[in-house]
Amino acid sequence: MADGASALAAAERQDRLEAWGGVALTVLSLAALWQGLHYLAGDSAIASLPATLRETWHLLSGPRYWPHFRETMSAFLWALLIAVTGGVGIGVALGGHRLSGEVAEPVLVALYSIPKVTLYPVVLLFFGIGLNAKIAFGALHGVIPVAIFAMNAVRNVNPTWLRTAATMNLGPLQTARHILVPATIPEIFSGLRIGLSLTLLGVMIGELFASQRGIGHLLMTSIEVHDVRRIMAVVLIVSVLAVTLNALMLAIDRRLHRRV
Amino acid sequence: MDVHASLRGVTRIYPARAGRPPLHALGPLDLDLRRGEFLSVVGPSGCGKSTLLDVVAGLALPSAGTVTFEGQPVLGRVPEGIGVVFQEDASFPWLTVEDNVAFGLRRAGTDPAEVRRRVDYALGFMGLADFARAYPAQLSGGMRQRVCIARTLVLRPRLILLDEPFGALDQQTRLLMGDELLRLWRETGATVMLITHALDEANLLSDRIGVMSARPGVWIETVQTGWPRDRDSTLAARPNFGAVSARLWASIRGESIKALGQAREGAGR
Numbered sequence: 001m002a003d004g005a006s007a008l009a010a011a012e013r014q015d016r017l018e019a020w021g022g023v024a025l026t027v028l029s030l031a032a033l034w035q036g037l038h039y040l041a042g043d044s045a046i047a048s049l050p051a052t053l054r055e056t057w058h059l060l061s062g063p064r065y066w067p068h069f070r071e072t073m074s075a076f077l078w079a080l081l082i083a084v085t086g087g088v089g090i091g092v093a094l095g096g097h098r099l100s101g102e103v104a105e106p107v108l109v110a111l112y113s114i115p116k117v118t119l120y121p122v123v124l125l126f127f128g129i130g131l132n133a134k135i136a137f138g139a140l141h142g143v144i145p146v147a148i149f150a151m152n153a154v155r156n157v158n159p160t161w162l163r164t165a166a167t168m169n170l171g172p173l174q175t176a177r178h179i180l181v182p183a184t185i186p187e188i189f190s191g192l193r194i195g196l197s198l199t200l201l202g203v204m205i206g207e208l209f210a211s212q213r214g215i216g217h218l219l220m221t222s223i224e225v226h227d228v229r230r231i232m233a234v235v236l237i238v239s240v241l242a243v244t245l246n247a248l249m250l251a252i253d254r255r256l257h258r259r260v
Numbered sequence: 261m262d263v264h265a266s267l268r269g270v271t272r273i274y275p276a277r278a279g280r281p282p283l284h285a286l287g288p289l290d291l292d293l294r295r296g297e298f299l300s301v302v303g304p305s306g307c308g309k310s311t312l313l314d315v316v317a318g319l320a321l322p323s324a325g326t327v328t329f330e331g332q333p334v335l336g337r338v339p340e341g342i343g344v345v346f347q348e349d350a351s352f353p354w355l356t357v358e359d360n361v362a363f364g365l366r367r368a369g370t371d372p373a374e375v376r377r378r379v380d381y382a383l384g385f386m387g388l389a390d391f392a393r394a395y396p397a398q399l400s401g402g403m404r405q406r407v408c409i410a411r412t413l414v415l416r417p418r419l420i421l422l423d424e425p426f427g428a429l430d431q432q433t434r435l436l437m438g439d440e441l442l443r444l445w446r447e448t449g450a451t452v453m454l455i456t457h458a459l460d461e462a463n464l465l466s467d468r469i470g471v472m473s474a475r476p477g478v479w480i481e482t483v484q485t486g487w488p489r490d491r492d493s494t495l496a497a498r499p500n501f502g503a504v505s506a507r508l509w510a511s512i513r514g515e516s517i518k519a520l521g522q523a524r525e526g527a528g529r
Contacts, residue, residue, distance in 0.1 A: 160348040167344040168364045182354040
């Protein structure tokens with residue numbers, strides 16, 4: 001067993017090394033692609049990587065960027081909170097009642113496939129330009145995938161686990177706490193990961209189209225004055241933020257699924 | 261005769277659903293389960309064997325008739341003293357082996373020192389001590405089923421109900437698990453009721469075998485094996501072992517053909 005455990009640990013170390021090697025290779029490839037596109041398209045379309053990095057540093061070390069960042073993060077976190085609580089609530093309710101789930105699933109899938117940007121004018125009419133509209137639009141993007149994953153998580157709970165709980169005379173609350181919650185968390189978390197990315201996307205789209213503050217607004221004003229370096233710097237910051245968040249969620253997701 | 265659990269006129273009818281007529285799954289049947297015996301129930305597919313187990317366990321209420329365990333009526337709740345092991349893998353993948361085994365004791369609020377003692381014993385008994393910190397996903401199907409048996413064992417059931425617990429395992433593992441089950445039965449002194457479709461398995465493990473008809477399941481006959489209490493899978497080499505299996509097959513063959521017809525009829529509906 002000890003030999004088995006050390007072999008497993010060595011295999012895990014090897015996997016980690018390979019994963020980091022893959023990340024390094026991806027970053028280098030993207031950097032090379034970036035520079036290649038810069039040489040092809042020129043300074044007026046794509047700023048060079050060193051110039052973008054300098055502009056990014058300038059932006060991050062100056063006073064102008066952070067109020068926008070705080071605004072975007074505030075909208076994103078509120079939207080995420082609404083998407084997660086709403087999505088998990090809807091999903092668990094529908095997953096727990098078979099008929100409701102069967103009726104609601106095609107409706108949810110249809111809503112998910114609507115290009116939500118077409119609904120933004122309605123959101124603006126409802127909430128007006130400002131933080132609330134961005135929160136609503138972000139939540140609108142995230143809530144449906146979270147609900148679909150949560151519904152399927154509840155539906156897919158192994159009925160034998162519930163029968164086992166019944167043989168031990170567990171009450172509904174004990175069954176929920178000790179069986180349903182741990183059994184559904186991995187799949188619900190997969191929904192959260194996708195919901196998180198889409199919520200950020202929704203907030204950013206909201207800021208691009210109608211907003212007076214936020215990273216999306218900063219990007220839009222940079223486009224209006226054709227400041228290519230700033231555009232690239234903002235895109236880089238948003239990309240790094242999104243990739244980091246997604247990687248973190250993916251790592252937790254894999255950890256949760258490893259046992260299933 | 262010391263009756264441990266008994267059934268009188270037990271019938272189970274599933275109500276009409278989604279345009280289908282009511283389904284008479286079981287009975288009426290009577291059964292006296294003797295304290296400390298190993299009884300197996302065999303019968304064709306769909307004859308209501310698992311329904312019978314659910315009714316005895318208190319996981320389902322009979323449509324008619326009564327079930328008693330240790331003289332008390334079983335009324336839709338699993339009484340203290342009954343442990344159930346299912347065919348499907350029921351180990352919890354989010355818990356380690358030892359946490360799986362301790363699950364029922366902890367939910368019942370058992371003293372932690374007592375939990376530790378019983379879990380250590382069950383892990384040792386089932387050959388799982390080296391895998392206490394492993395997760396079920398790291399174990400084979402047979403090992404996971406041992407975890408489920410250990411989880412039932414720590415609750416010290418006086419009546420153990422097993423619903424085809426080795427159904428998903430290969431033949432060799434089944435034989436070895438059968439030996440372990442016999443050892444567990446002897447050492448705990450519990451009464452065991454095993455539901456199985458494997459005639460040789462029933463023959464090898466049991467003192468008594470109840471043979472059920474095709475749906476609705478009723479008793480066709482009860483076969484006494486006459487094997488000694490101290491037995492294991494080497495019993496299969498005895499000359500009269502085959503005679504008992506042959507008798508079971510002769511009893512069940514016609515019912516199996518009937519059940520096959522019922523299944524085809526159901527599929528065509």
